[in-house]
Amino acid sequence: MRNFYSAIVLLVFFISCGESPKNKKDLEQKKEVVVQQVDTVVNEKRPKKIFRTFDKLTDTTFVRLADFSDGFGYELRYATKNNFLKEKVYECAECYTRVKTAKALLKVNEEFKKSGVRIKFFDCYRPNSVQYKMWKIVPNPQYVANPKKGSIHNKGGAVDITLESLDGEELDMGTDFDFFGKRAYHDNFDLPKEILANRKLLKETMEKYGFWSTRTEWWHYNLDGAHRYPIANFKWNCN
Structure with a gap:
């Protein structure tokens, strides 16, 4: 053009x-x-994009994050074959969460921007039917939640993320997303200083806004209290 x-x-x-x-x-x-x-x-x-607000939406309502901000990065792996399943399990790439989760993500992202970075998503809400597929391939609760109990991803309260510059360049976190090994552990400090600093920035800032991590995955964060939400299995429309 x-x-x-x-x-x-x-x-x-x-x-x-x-x-x-x-x-x-x-x-x-x-x-x-x-x-x-x-x-x-x-x-x-060119008309400016008008984003939705959370007015009249309950904290448990599912929302599409891109409707509320254009300040995030996305590489939703399960809408591609570039994941540990080696198959595409989402019909299209979308990031949904509960309203309460979305509000927290918007706040923490503003904090990250002060450091010249922003959140990039690998996965957000995940239908429970997809959880069953994952469990069939990797039936290890250390890495994949048992679908009968449900993952917090299935409840709209978990996200898999990394950090990238505002120009879209990923920070080095030491491993790729969904790397199943000790190098991805939070308590593995046998890593270069740059990687440890990047992980520290991600972890401490997320925790500041009510998210908590899992020991074996530097990319996974749950919103405090989200485990109380019911398991969901809805699938978003692809238009």
């Missing part, structure tokens, strides 16, 4: 001026100035 505007504007510009640029550098300089002016006008005319 930017190139399209550039071509049109330059054509009009040089026809109206009745002259051609002296050299390529001159052309590029004039092009950049004019295109910036066009981009400014286009952006001013």
Whole structure:
């Protein structure tokens, strides 16, 4: 789209001026100035996105996080084959949580932004039917919750996350998401200082806003009290 505007504007510009640029550098300089002016006008005319509010919503209502903010990053792995299941188990990539969880996430994300980073999601609410698939592949409660009891993911109170820069560059946490091994443990301090500092920033800030972690997964956080929510199995619409 930017190139399209550039071509049109330059054509009009040089026809109206009745002259051609002296050299390529001159052309590029004039092009950049004019295109910036066009981009400014286009952006001013483009309507701003209106986000939902939590008015009249109970804390237990499920909501789509992207409807309330565009300040997060997303790489929802279970909507792809890039996960330990090696299969796509969500029809489309969406991040749902309970309202109470969403409110806490919005607050903690504002705190992260002060440090020049933001939350990036790997998983949010997870239908209980997906939990059964995971349990079948990895029936180990150290890594996967028994679906009969339900994961806090199934209750809308857990998220799998990392941190990324505001430009979208992930911080180094030492392992990939869903790495089943000691290197992913919170109490493994035999790691480079940068990785330990990144994990500390993630953990301490999440805990400040009511989330708690699990020992074996640096990426997993539960909202305090979310274990009381009922297990859910609804599947969101893919439009």
